[in-house]
Amino acid sequence: MTDQIEMAELHGQPVLKLQTPDGAVALVSLFGAQVLSWTPAGGEDRLYLSPEAVFDGKTPIRGGVPVCFPQFASLGPLPKHGFARTQLWSVTDTRPGKDFTLVTLRLLDNAETRAEWPHAFAAEMSIAIGAGRLDIELEVENTGDAPFSFTAALHTYLKVKEVEAARIAGLRGLEYRDSADGDTSKLEMNDEVIIDDEVDRIYHGMPPALLVHEGHRTLGIHAENLPDVVVWNPWVDKCATLADMPADGFRRMLCVEAAAVREPVELAPGASWWGRQSLVAM
Numbered sequence: 001m002t003d004q005i006e007m008a009e010l011h012g013q014p015v016l017k018l019q020t021p022d023g024a025v026a027l028v029s030l031f032g033a034q035v036l037s038w039t040p041a042g043g044e045d046r047l048y049l050s051p052e053a054v055f056d057g058k059t060p061i062r063g064g065v066p067v068c069f070p071q072f073a074s075l076g077p078l079p080k081h082g083f084a085r086t087q088l089w090s091v092t093d094t095r096p097g098k099d100f101t102l103v104t105l106r107l108l109d110n111a112e113t114r115a116e117w118p119h120a121f122a123a124e125m126s127i128a129i130g131a132g133r134l135d136i137e138l139e140v141e142n143t144g145d146a147p148f149s150f151t152a153a154l155h156t157y158l159k160v161k162e163v164e165a166a167r168i169a170g171l172r173g174l175e176y177r178d179s180a181d182g183d184t185s186k187l188e189m190n191d192e193v194i195i196d197d198e199v200d201r202i203y204h205g206m207p208p209a210l211l212v213h214e215g216h217r218t219l220g221i222h223a224e225n226l227p228d229v230v231v232w233n234p235w236v237d238k239c240a241t242l243a244d245m246p247a248d249g250f251r252r253m254l255c256v257e258a259a260a261v262r263e264p265v266e267l268a269p270g271a272s273w274w275g276r277q278s279l280v281a282m
C-alpha cells in the first residue's frame with residue numbers, strides 16, 4: 001500500500017500495519033475493524049491482546065479495541081456486543097501523513113447483519129495514530145427509509161503491568177450502573193478508582209480529563225459524542241470462565257471504554273452520527 005500502511009497477517013488473519021515516520025505502530029484487524037496493538041513512538045504496547053485470543057475469523061478477538069455496535073453488552077435482543085466485531089470490514093481509505101497515519105474501514109448491512117438487525121446502515125471506523133496518540137472514530141449512517149436506534153462502545157483493553165497498581169482518575173461525582181452488583185445505581189465517591197475485585201460499571205458522563213496512572217506512565221482518554229465510560233475487569237473467577245484468557249490475564253488488562261449506552265443513539269433515515277475516542281500516552 002505505502003511504506004506507512006501495509007497489509008500483513010496475524011495468526012492467519014488479515015491486518016493493516018500502520019506506522020508513523022517517528023516510529024508509532026498499530027495493528028488493525030479487518031475482522032471487526034479492531035485495533036489489536038498500539039505502540040506510541042519510543043514506547044511500549046498500550047493495548048492488551050490475550051495470548052489465548054482466537055483468530056478464526058468467527059470468534060470475537062479478546063483484546064485491543066473491539067467495536068460494540070449496534071448493541072452494547074446484553075442490553076438488547078442481539079448477541080452480546082452486537083455484530084460489528086465479528087464482521088469482515090473493507091478498507092476504503094489509507095492516508096500516510098508527515099506526523100500521522102490514518103486508515104478507514106467500512107461495514108455495510110448485509111444478509112448476516114439484517115438477519116439480526118433489520119436495518120440499512122453504513123458504518124465507518126477511522127483509526128489514526130500520531131507520535132503519542134491513537135484516535136478511533138466510529139461513524140454510522142442510516143441508509144434506509146426507517147429510523148433506528150443503537151448503543152455502541154469502543155471496548156478498549158488497556159495493557160497494564162499489574163492491575164492493582166493502576167488508578168483511574170476523573171470519575172468522582174459520576175453516577176454509575178454497577179453490573180457486578182445487580183445493576184444497582186451508585187455514585188462514585190473516590191478521586192481514584194482502583195481495581196482489587198471484579199468491576200463492571202457504566203459511568204454516565206465522560207469527564208473532560210480521564211487519566212489512567214500506572215507507575216511512571218499515564219494515559220489520557222478523551223471522547224466526543226460517547227457520553228458514558230465503561231470500566232471492566234473480570235478478576236479471578238470470571239476470568240477463569242473466559243476460555244480465551246489465561247488464568248492471570250485479568251492482572252494484565254483493564255478495560256476503559258468510551259461508550260453511548262444509557263441514551264441509545266436515534267438515527268432518522270439519511271442521518272448520521274459519529275463518536276470518537278482518543279488515547280494519549282504521557
Ligand code: TA6
Pocket residue numbers: 060073074080081155179200230231232255257
Ligand atoms: O464491557 C464490559 C462487558 O460488557 C462485561 O460485562 C464483560 O462481559 C465484557 O464486556 C466482555 O464481553 P465479551 O463478550 O467480550 O466476553
